[in-house]
Amino acid sequence: MSFLSRFALLVAALLVSGGAAHAEGQLTAKLQALDKVTARISALDAPIDSVVTFGTLEVTVRSCYKAPPEEPPENAVFLEIRELRRNEEPRVVFTGWMFSSTPGLSTLEHPVYDIWVVDCVTLPPPGTTVPNSSSSK
Numbered sequence: 001m002s003f004l005s006r007f008a009l010l011v012a013a014l015l016v017s018g019g020a021a022h023a024e025g026q027l028t029a030k031l032q033a034l035d036k037v038t039a040r041i042s043a044l045d046a047p048i049d050s051v052v053t054f055g056t057l058e059v060t061v062r063s064c065y066k067a068p069p070e071e072p073p074e075n076a077v078f079l080e081i082r083e084l085r086r087n088e089e090p091r092v093v094f095t096g097w098m099f100s101s102t103p104g105l106s107t108l109e110h111p112v113y114d115i116w117v118v119d120c121v122t123l124p125p126p127g128t129t130v131p132n133s134s135s136s137k
Contacts, residue, residue, distance in 0.1 A: 025123050025124045025125050026122065026123050026125065027047070027064050027120065027121075027122055028045050028046060028047045028048070028061075028064070028120070028121055028122070028123045029045075029046045029047075029048075029061040029064045029075075029077045029079075029120055030043065030045060030046075030117075030119040030120070030121055031043075031044040031045075031116065031118060032044070032115070032116055032118055033054040033055075033059075033113060033114070033115045034113065034114040034115075035054075035055055035112065035113060036111070036112055036113065036114065037112055042054060043118075044059065044115075045123070046059055046060075046061040048062070049061070049062065054113065054115070055112065056085065057082070057083055057115070058081070058082045058083075058090065059079060059115065060079070060080045060081075060082075061077055061078070061079055062078040062079070062080060063076075063077065063078040064078075064120040065077075065120060066120040072101070073100075073101060074099065074100065074101050075099070075100035075101075075117050075118070075120045076097055076099050076120075077097065077098050077117045077120065078096070079094060079095070079096065079097075079098055079115075080094070080095050081095070081108060081115065083110070093110055094108045094110075098115075098116065098117045100117040100118060103116045103117070
């Protein structure tokens with residue numbers, strides 16, 4: 001199946017699902033961000049329709065899709081990224097889809113920051129305790 005066909009199927013699946021939160025928790029995009037000046041890499045958890053900041057950037061995830069396990073691994077995230085500068089209006093620096101399997105296909109072009117998709121996960125609802133998987137003996 002060609003990349004264009006896979007992309008069309010992915011977009012169709014997103015339109016049908018709407019990228020909404022699951023009943024069992026909040027759909028969240030796992031992103032990584034690089035500050036090119038300090039060489040600092042940070043992990044970002046960005047819930048759908050919530051603003052997450054990194055440096056002077058505001059990142060908003062509008063949709064997050066994870067391919068089923070029987071398909072080739074793929075995560076697709078629709079992002080809106082704005083840059084905040086002193087005494088200026090916020091400026092949109094990126095709007096579009098980013099894919100975990102092909103990060104170079106659609107990238108944020110910024111002199112100081114770089115952001116890429118790692119995964120789409122469903123986090124448990126706030127106040128829910130997650131059992132510890134490590135055993136203590």
